[in-house]
Amino acid sequence: MIELKLSCSVKFLRSIFDFLLYSNLFIAIGAVALVLSNQLTVGDEMVFDNTCWFVLFSTVFAYSLLKYSREDDKVDYTIHQSWAKRYPQVFRNLMLISLVASGAFFLKMNTEAKITIVVLAVFTAFYGYLQVPFPGKKRRLREIGLLKTLFVGLVWSFTTVLVPFSGQHLATDTMVFLLLRRFLFILALTIPFEIKDLWIDRPAGIITLPMRIGVERTKLLAQGVLLLLIGINIFQYFFFYVPLADMVAFNLSLMGSILAIQPIKESTGDKWFYFVLDGMMLVQFLFVYAAHKWFMA
Numbered sequence: 135m136i137e138l139k140l141s142c143s144v145k146f147l148r149s150i151f152d153f154l155l156y157s158n159l160f161i162a163i164g165a166v167a168l169v170l171s172n173q174l175t176v177g178d179e180m181v182f183d184n185t186c187w188f189v190l191f192s193t194v195f196a197y198s199l200l201k202y203s204r205e206d207d208k209v210d211y212t213i214h215q216s217w218a219k220r221y222p223q224v225f226r227n228l229m230l231i232s233l234v235a236s237g238a239f240f241l242k243m244n245t246e247a248k249i250t251i252v253v254l255a256v257f258t259a260f261y262g263y264l265q266v267p268f269p270g271k272k273r274r275l276r277e278i279g280l281l282k283t284l285f286v287g288l289v290w291s292f293t294t295v296l297v298p299f300s301g302q303h304l305a306t307d308t309m310v311f312l313l314l315r316r317f318l319f320i321l322a323l324t325i326p327f328e329i330k331d332l333w334i335d336r337p338a339g340i341i342t343l344p345m346r347i348g349v350e351r352t353k354l355l356a357q358g359v360l361l362l363l364i365g366i367n368i369f370q371y372f373f374f375y376v377p378l379a380d381m382v383a384f385n386l387s388l389m390g391s392i393l394a395i396q397p398i399k400e401s402t403g404d405k406w407f408y409f410v411l412d413g414m415m416l417v418q419f420l421f422v423y424a425a426h427k428w429f430m431a
Contacts, residue, residue: 155408156217157228158201162193164415168294171419172312174426175380176304185247185298188239192251193293195232196258198225212334213404247300254292261285283328283343287321311370315384318363319418322391323411325356326398330407333400349400356395360388383425387418 154160166186173180201214218225240251261282295312304312328335328342329349335342344352364385371381391414398406 152217153224155405156214157225158194158197158214160408161197161412161415162190164412165193165290165294166190167416167419168290168316169298171422172295172298172316174422175312176299176308180423184239184242188236188243188251189293189297191232191235191239195229195236198229198232200258200261243297244301247297250292250297250300254289254297257285258289261289283321283324286324287317290320291317307374311374314366315363318359318366319388319391322356322359322363322395323414325352325359326395326411327407328352329398329400330402330404344400349398353395353398357392360392360395364388377425377430379425379429380422383421384418387414387421390414390417 166182166189169186169189170180170182201212240248243251291313295309295316299309299312325343329344329352331342332344336345343355347355367376367381367385367388370376371378391411394410394414
């Protein structure tokens with residue numbers, strides 16, 4: 135009886151875990167965590183405001199559309215699509231809720247933020263859904279392998295930095311620093327996902343970094359971007375006003391990300407990418423939060 139209860143508990147916890155990962159709630163929580171860490175970095179009080187709610191729901195909605203859309207509905211290309219097929223009603227309800235909530239919180243945002251969001255939405259549409267008439271054939275931007283990673287980094291930078299601070303008129307150097315820091319961080323986390331997607335990109339004829347330079351060099355590139363970011367943070371500390379505790383906390387989280395990238399292979403399971411790598415966004419927030427609570431209070 136005890137073994138049966140334990141088995142049921144494990145299955146329940148695994149179902150909750152899978153729901154968080156494959157419904158895209160986990161990565162959406164990570165996006166909100168990045169917004170909150172920005173608030174702490176610029177010295178603001180940490181507030182879960184309308185922007186945070188918008189980032190949460192819009193991330194769920196956008197990633198659901200991107201990850202579940204495919205040309206051949208008879209084939210489950212990804213584990214997200216398999217999960218959606220297994221729980222179709224849950225998936226449809228989540229999509230509807232995230233769409234309605236995104237729209238509701240969008241209406242509560244200031245004009246500058248709305249304009250930024252509309253521009254991002256147009257770019258995202260061309261990235262994931264609309265085909266652009268390139269010479270030779272029409273393609274979506276996500277099918278141009280070397281641009282895919284850069285695009286994700288840019289969109290995340292604008293969504294988690296520019297949108298939340300719209301209308302607040304931060305100093306230009308502060309805004310540039312936050313955008314650069316976010317872009318390089320997301321870029322480094324996104325590069326290893328090209329390794330995970332090799333089995334999809336090869337048959338589709340999409341040329342990505344691992345195909346050009348190999349898996350090991352792709353990992354080294356991602357880790358090199360993080361090392362560059364560590365150097366930029368140190369430079370920022372010495373030549374601009376950045377609290378020591380904030381710089382150390384951020385760099386410790388980057389070192390954790392470097393370690394998380396190291397064991398990745400082409401055969402690495404999906405959960406390492408969607409839980410460990412994506413989880414580095416939460417780790418970064420926890421380090422920054424701890425630094426501000428216990429060392430900068």
